[in-house]
Amino acid sequence: MIKQKSTSSMSSVINKEKSKHKSKSSKGTNKHQPTSIPVVENVRLVWLDQNLDENQNNFCRSAITEFRHVINSIKTFTEYDECLNFLKKIENEKVCVIVSGPLCQRLVPEIHDRLHIDSIYIYCDDRKPYKKWAQDWKKIKGIFSNTVPICEYLKQSVQKCEHNAISMNYMPTNNTKISENTMEQMIYSFICPQVLKEILSTIQFDEQHFTKFIKYCEEIYHENEQELDNIKRFKQTYREKTPIWWYTDNCFLKSMVNRALKTMDMKLIIQMDFFISDLHRQIEQLYVEQFRNHSGELMKVYRGQGVCKTDFEQIKHTQNGFISFNNFLFATKDSNIALNFARHVVETPDQIGILFAITFDPLKLTTPFALINKIGQDEQPANEYLFSMSSVFRVRDIKPIGETNRLWQVHLTMSPTDNQQLHTLTEPIYEETCPKSIGWGRFSMFSIGMNQLEKAQQVYKGMLEQTSDDYAKSGIYHQLGWIKDYQGKYEDAILYYKKTLEISQKINPTDHLDLAMSYNNIGLAYYNMGNYPEALSAHEKALEIRQKTLSPNHPDLAMSNNNIGMAYINMQKYSNATPFCKRAIDIAKRSLSPTNPYLKQYQSNFDLIKMKS
Structure with missing residues (x-):
């Protein structure tokens, strides 16, 4: 098949x-x-x-x-x-x-x-x-x-x-002990937030995004009077305040953004994509305004937080390599404030307190950041900075603070040389992210290419909730069906393929090739389930449309004839299978090269009939 x-x-x-x-x-x-x-x-x-x-x-x-x-x-x-x-x-x-x-x-x-x-x-x-x-x-x-x-x-x-609740990804430079598959997965996780940031910059958001997000939040917080009041306030006054003001407000937004980026929950990210984009753009704008005349002097900021023991071991193994933070990242110039955060964490038995000491040239940093004291809520600490999502640094020195083994300082840097090495490490897979594509389809195609099918499904389902266009829905259902098909979940695949077919029948002529493709894929899923009569019925409908629309020597006609023949073979109706398999070979000989694998497969199927007959 x-x-x-x-x-x-x-x-x-x-x-x-x-x-x-x-x-x-x-x-x-x-x-x-x-x-x-x-x-x-x-x-x-x-x-x-x-x-x-x-x-x-x-x-x-x-x-x-x-x-x-x-x-x-x-x-x-x-x-x-x-x-x-x-x-x-x-x-x-x-x-x-x-x-x-x-x-x-x-x-x-x-x-x-x-x-x-x-x-x-x-x-x-x-x-x-x-x-x-x-x-x-x-x-x-x-x-x-x-x-x-x-x-x-x-x-x-x-x-x-x-x-x-900050997700960290790691890129060691000494990777001799890391398998190729593991390294590929690490690079995928490392560059995903960067790809996400690039995608957000290509999307034109309208009022519909905002309205759907409000409705989504009302559903999530339907039993929470306090947050419903905050949602109402957000709905009525969002444009009167800045994104940073809202992000630092004591309401649902920061938690939702942190959750979405920490877990890379694409459905949630797509729900609030406009706000993540607005927040990034404001930080980017402030970065330009605040550091336009910077002298090039190195800056040093601090961040204290807790990590689990597994993450700490990973940080140690990444020394001289790179670490990225999915989330928007708060940092301060006051080391004592940051250290107090880290010390407080030590009270939790399964956490390690980390004081990140970050040194960098603001003019050479690839991720924008901004001083937010007069922009966020009034209670924000003095000298607090907010880095945009997907900030990347090199891990330098790691040393204990005091005599305990539960409190450590990790020195992070980023220089032009570091940027070049990072580019060399990630460029081969970055080219697979479809960088010339725009919108959420880019992320799903990249995820499929990296065999991250669950992530691709999240994107497609998020896209479904954002669109009311039938043509777009048809394509999304088709892709979801293909993913389920690839995973061997054929009943789910059929449901999605049938949704595609239903929309195609509504928006296209009865002989449109999109209908033939849907019937073909439904037939394949039934075939893989062992339901050969249903497979036969679907492939016959696909062939009928293709015969009306395609030239007599088109390879898709060979495909449909072969698929019908295979359904008959598995139903042990060899005489019924023979003409279809012969026709598949004849068309393939006229339309494909002699070495084409499809032609060889059609011939093999016909030989099977002769053996069984």
Whole structure:
């Protein structure tokens, strides 16, 4: 077959307090509410208690409303096993866990050492049974009998987690021990944010992007009164403020941007692409204004943050190589402020505190940055800089701070020589990013070429949500079908191919070749599933259209005849297969070279008939 494709004791607490709280209904609860809410922030809250009942208990609903002012994504459980299984599956977020007294001694040992568990809060009326035991678990922040102090601790945890939610990619220069496939994957991850930045510069955003983003946010935060107010404010006054002002505002935007770039969640990036682009452009503009007359003197800024032990080992292995940061990056001239961030991280047992000391010539830096003290929110620290996404530096010295092995200084630089070496390392794969293409299609084509099919799917699905054009939708469904086909998920492929066919039938004449391609691909998917009658039916329809439209010697006619013949062969109807396979060979001989592999395959199929007959 030939494929065709296009390029508590909680109960006592609850019983005592539930009469104090009146049920609150969130603004817009029934508005745009999707069946499944995607995670768009880096922190989520999990609450386990056998007595939780959101539907019947006013206190529970009120507590969740308060918690949601700090963390939007909240999952409650009454069953221990269900909660544990859920926690084990989480990979890309930090998790704060509230657990009742009766279940804490069972749950904490199971989850405490998992990297994604940030902090644990025991919620019960009687502290005495757990007070001494809890001291042995560093992630337990305390034992609480009301929600107010938990909310305060959660705010601190979220602030810390968001600050540290920076994705780093590594490019070692001494790569003799790295396999070719691993190195290719490292280069792909390294240059993806740069390609993303280039793509954003080619897109002309209109009011429709803004409107769809607002609707998307209303769906995500439909139970969060506080963020719904922020969304309304954003909708009404976005153009009155600058992108940096909004990014440094205490609202949903920074968390969403950080999440999108940290995980390279292309659906989320496409939802908020206009804002990421606006933010980058403002930094770029300020960079030109602030450093137009710079003397060329080297600058030094600092950034303190926490990294997991695996990332720290990777940084050490990348010494003299390159490191890139996916996200927009805050840094300061005050080393003490940055060091305090790093020192604070050491309190978390599975984190290493890092003080990045970054030295560079502002005029030679490839990534724009800007001083934002008078541009962001008033509470921004003095001498704070914001680097745009995809900043790249060379890793130089790595040395401990003090006597602990949990606090380190990492010296980063970037010079013209460094830029040239980085260019030499990445240029071969960069050429595969389709640099002359524009828009999101470039990213998906690049991802397919690098066999990053899941990433390509994210892009296509994000594009689907942004377009109302039938012709564009038809092409996107076709590409999604091809990806599923390539992955061997033939039923999913057929669904996408049929959506393409449905649109093509609506916008094209009945003999349009796009319909033939859809029928051909549907037939191939059925064939690979072993459903030969359905495959035959689809290929017959493809052939009928091609016979009306193409010249008698066109190679696609040979393909369709061969595919029909193969369907008959697998149905053991060899006499039916013979004329189609003969016709495929005859057409191929007239249209293809004697050494063409398709001609050889058609001949092999015909020989198979003679063997079976």
